[in-house]
Amino acid sequence: xxxxxxxxxxxxxxxxxxxxxxxxxxxxxxxxxxxxxxxxxxxxxxxxxxxxxxxxxxxxxxxxxxxxxxxxxxxxxxxxxxxxxxxxxxxxxxxxxxxxxxxxxxxxxxxxxxxxxxxxxxxxxxxxxxxxxxxxxxxxxxxxxxxxxxxxxxxxxxxxxxxxxxxxxxxxxxxxxxxxxxxxxxxxxxxxxxxxxxxxxxxxxxx
Amino acid sequence: xxxxxxxxxxxxxxxxxxxxxxxxxxxxxxxxxxxxxxxxxxxxxxxxxxxxxxxxxxxxxxxxxxxxxxxxxxxxxxxxxxxxxxxxxxxxxxxxxxxxxxxxxxxxxxxxxxxxxxxxxxxxxxxxxxxxxxxxxxxxxxxxxxxxxxxxxxxxxxxxxxxxxxxxxxxxxxxxxxxxxxxxxxxxxxxxxxxxxxxxxxxxxxxxxxxxxxxxxxxxxxxxxxxxxxxxxxxxxxxxxxxxxxxxxxxxxxxxxxxxxxxxxxxxxxxxxxxxxxxxxxxxxxxxxxxx
Ligand SMILES: Cc1cc2nc3c(=O)[nH]c(=O)nc-3n(C[C@H](O)[C@H](O)[C@H](O)COP(=O)(O)OP(=O)(O)OC[C@H]3O[C@@H](n4cnc5c(N)ncnc54)[C@H](O)[C@@H]3O)c2cc1C
Ligand code: FES
Ligand code: FES
Numbered sequence: 001x002x003x004x005x006x007x008x009x010x011x012x013x014x015x016x017x018x019x020x021x022x023x024x025x026x027x028x029x030x031x032x033x034x035x036x037x038x039x040x041x042x043x044x045x046x047x048x049x050x051x052x053x054x055x056x057x058x059x060x061x062x063x064x065x066x067x068x069x070x071x072x073x074x075x076x077x078x079x080x081x082x083x084x085x086x087x088x089x090x091x092x093x094x095x096x097x098x099x100x101x102x103x104x105x106x107x108x109x110x111x112x113x114x115x116x117x118x119x120x121x122x123x124x125x126x127x128x129x130x131x132x133x134x135x136x137x138x139x140x141x142x143x144x145x146x147x148x149x150x151x152x153x154x155x156x157x158x159x160x161x162x163x164x165x166x167x168x169x170x171x172x173x174x175x176x177x178x179x180x181x182x183x184x185x186x187x188x189x190x191x192x193x194x195x196x197x198x199x200x201x202x203x204x205x206x207x
Numbered sequence: 208x209x210x211x212x213x214x215x216x217x218x219x220x221x222x223x224x225x226x227x228x229x230x231x232x233x234x235x236x237x238x239x240x241x242x243x244x245x246x247x248x249x250x251x252x253x254x255x256x257x258x259x260x261x262x263x264x265x266x267x268x269x270x271x272x273x274x275x276x277x278x279x280x281x282x283x284x285x286x287x288x289x290x291x292x293x294x295x296x297x298x299x300x301x302x303x304x305x306x307x308x309x310x311x312x313x314x315x316x317x318x319x320x321x322x323x324x325x326x327x328x329x330x331x332x333x334x335x336x337x338x339x340x341x342x343x344x345x346x347x348x349x350x351x352x353x354x355x356x357x358x359x360x361x362x363x364x365x366x367x368x369x370x371x372x373x374x375x376x377x378x379x380x381x382x383x384x385x386x387x388x389x390x391x392x393x394x395x396x397x398x399x400x401x402x403x404x405x406x407x408x409x410x411x412x413x414x415x416x417x418x419x420x421x422x423x424x425x426x427x428x429x430x431x432x433x434x435x436x437x438x439x440x441x442x443x444x445x446x447x448x449x450x451x452x453x454x455x456x457x458x459x460x461x462x463x464x465x466x467x468x469x470x471x472x473x474x475x476x477x478x479x480x481x482x483x484x485x486x487x488x489x490x491x492x493x494x495x496x497x498x499x
Contacts, residue, residue, distance in 0.1 A: 049210040069213030069256060072243070092244055093311060094397070105284070105313040111243050112314065115213055116236070116258060162309065180396030181308020 054118050058083065059127030067114050074098045076114035077124060085125035085154040096182030099155040099162075100124050106162035108181075125154035128161070137161055140199035141192075148186035156182050160196045168204055172197065208246050215258045219265070219344070222371055225257045227346040231368045233257050237280055238314035240307070241323045259318065264374050270295065277375045279318025283330070287312060295379050298386035298405055302333035305390045308397050318372045321357070324364045324429065331358075331430035332405035333388055335422035340376040345369045351376075358429035384409045385493040387485040391477055393468065400425045401469040404457075404481040408440070410493045416440045421453075421482060426461035426474050433460035436482070445490055454483040 051066045056073075058081060065080050074091075077083045077100070087097035091110045098110045101123040128135035134142070137157050147153045156179060163170055163178035170178070175196045184192065214233075216222040226233060234253035236242050245251040259265055265280035268289060275295060277286070286292050286303035293300045306312055306320070306329050320328045321341065331354075339354040343366060354375075357364050366372070386407045392398035403424030409417045419440040421433040436456035443449055463474035 049212045052213055068210060070208045070210055070246075092247060093240060093307070096308070096310060099310055102313070106310045107313050108310045111238075111240050111311075113213070113236070113239065113243070113256075115215070116239065159309065177396065178309055181310045 052115055054115050056081070056114065056117055056122060057120070058122045059124060065114070069113060069115050071114045072110055073100070073112045073114045073117045073122070074109035076117075077109060077122075083124050083126050086158075087151055087154060089151070094183070095152075095155075096159060096179075097152055097155040099158040099182065101158055101162055104162070104165055106159045106181075123158070123161075125157055128157070135161075136202045137164070137196070137199040140195040140202065144191050144195040144198060146188055146191040146195035148188050152182060152184045152186075156184070156192055160192075160199070163196070164200055164203065169200060170197070208243075209249070209252050211246075211253055212255045213258070214255060216260055218260060218262050219371075219373065222257065222260060223344060223346045225255075226369045226371050229255045229257065233368075235259050235322075235371065237316040237319040238282065239319075240311055240315045241319055241325075259316075259371070265318075267374060268292075270379065273379050275377045275379060277317055277377065279321075279372045279374055280316050281318075283307075283312035283315045283317070283320075284309070286317065286330075296333075296337060296377060298333045298336055298388045298407065299330060299377070301388045302330045302390070302403075302405065305329050305388075305400075311397075317375060321354070321375070322364065322366060322372055324358050324360075324362050326361055326427060326429055327400045327403070327425040328430065329390055329400060329403055329424065332403045332422035332424040333386075334375065334377075335430060335432050336386060336405040336407040336420040337377045337380075338420070342373045342376065343367075343370045344373050345371065355432055360428045380407075380409065383411070383493065385489045387489045387492075389481050389485055391481065399468060402426055402463075402474050402477045402481060403430075404478065404485055406482070406485045406489050408486070408489045408493060410490070413444070414494060415442060415444045416490075417442075421457050421486075423457065423461055423478060426463040426478055428462075431460060433457040433482075436460060445486075450483055450486050450490075453486060454479045457482040 049068055051068055054065045054067050056063045063081055074086055074088055077086055086100050086109050089095045089097040093108045093111045098108055099106050100109045102120050128138055137160055159179050159182050172193060175193050214225050216225050232254040234256055236256045237259045259280050261280060265278040267276050267278040268281050269276055283303040283306045286300055306315055317330060320330045334354050341352045341354055341357055343350050343352055384407055388405045390400045391402045392400050405422045407420040411417050419437045421436045424430045436453045439453050439456055458475060458479040461478045463471045465471045
């Protein structure tokens with residue numbers, strides 16, 4: 001994924017070679033190759049799809065992007081909006097590290113095309129802290145030491161936030177079920193569950 | 208992932224146009240939880256991806272004239288939580304709630320689960336038990352296919368490339384139709400079924416079974432109904448011996464294979480055990496509700 005065959009400036013390799021191919025000398029200068037061989041290789045490359053205009057609404061702000069349809073929401077967030085909270089780990093919907101909220105519900109951003117997120121409200125972990133103050137869930141993760149390497153943490157926080165939006169007072173079993181789509185390689189699960197239960201209490205003003 | 212072009216039709220009509228125009232070169236995209244993965248692995252390389260719009264009838268979820276209409280784009284999460292489905296079709300709500308994780312269920316749709324036609328698709332045995340009808344539409348024509356005639360093999364169905372699944376219709380069978388569902392998997396969450404069993408029994412006031420459905424997943428090239436087992440129950444007041452016989456007939460209907468999740472022998476044994484357990488539970492529940 002993300003292996004767009006592009007040369008700089010958003011020109012596709014193919015369209016560039018087509019243009020450049022008409023001037024053999026230019027091609028040679030720019031690519032260091034003999035043009036005929038390079039053009040032949042280029043013809044075998046898959047057709048590069050036309051970019052589409054996508055408006056992503058992330059953490060309350062709208063961003064207008066020109067993207068190839070194959071770009072996932074995860075890659076759009078990371079590579080185009082430089083929001084690196086959502087992490088790529090498995091890139092196939094199994095680990096939860098890329099979890100974000102779409103219209104308030106947790107989803108895997110690696111499993112959704114960015115074009116498909118157009119018109120929806122996306123929330124990433126970057127959108128949680130307000131005026132430099134951590135969200136109660138983030139604060140609870142710190143307080144309960146609910147991380148080791150921390151790579152899974154944004155995904156867990158977003159999945160937990162999705163739960164707490166629908167269920168303000170979850171049981172341990174409900175927390176476990178809601179977080180079953182997230183994997184922590186360091187195995188800090190117990191503390192993660194404690195942090196979520198603690199945050200639920202805090203958010204209801206019970207602690 | 209390979210490069211492809213993208214179409215976002217606004218409504219049913221435009222979707223049918225796009226599907227007709229691209230035919231085999233196009234692929235419909237709903238939740239994407241199967242399609243993105245297939246494209247990522249290079250198993251599918253459509254030239255054009257056509258988004259199924261989030262509009263009616265694709266998003267319909269309602270009961271009209273004794274029929275529950277479920278749009279193809281209704282998600283597993285919606286089926287799991289919808290009060291209508293929980294009350295009227297608990298077996299479907301339960302099966303949908305067993306798919307993947309919360310994050311998967313918020314994207315994955317019923318239409319995608321059906322058209323992917325995995326032998327392990329969790330909602331499929333439930334839909335078989337419910338006699339679901341699939342509405343397949345293409346430009347200028349509409350046909351209704353009963354779900355037990357839809358699957359041909361793993362990933363293979365009677366759907367033509369330009370046909371769009373618009374909705375699933377399920378007749379409401381009432382309180383006397385009691386259902387059960389069980390997904391057997393290694394992990395309790397986020398795992399593909401080793402065996403799925405769904406059961407529905409319709410009993411009359413005297414405790415005799417008027418009609419029965421027994422559907423199995425992950426134990427044959429497609430989800431299947433164990434028809435001989437169903438027939439054996441009809442008209443009978445079930446006894447322990449009869450239930451045992453029926454479970455053996457269900458076992459006979461299956462043709463499991465060995466894979467990394469379980470051996471053929473294990474699956475075969477589990478079909479027997481689970482059918483027996485679920486059938487017993489269903490009959491207990493139906494006699495319990497009969498006394499009310
Ligand atoms: C991590 C993970 C875990 C999973 N766990 C489970 C599980 O436990 N149980 C289970 O059953 N499945 C599971 N799946 C598979 C998948 O989530 C389901 O099959 C899901 O229901 C597919 O729906 P979708 O909307 O995402 O389909 P998509 O990927 O959008 O589409 C799937 C196929 O259906 C076609 N299609 C979609 N909508 C239509 C339509 N309206 N008309 C015609 N064709 C259409 C598409 O062209 C495509 O070929 C899992 C997948 C992942 C990635
Ligand atoms: S990176 Fe998306 S689920 Fe693992
Ligand atoms: S803290 Fe390291 S993966 Fe969870």
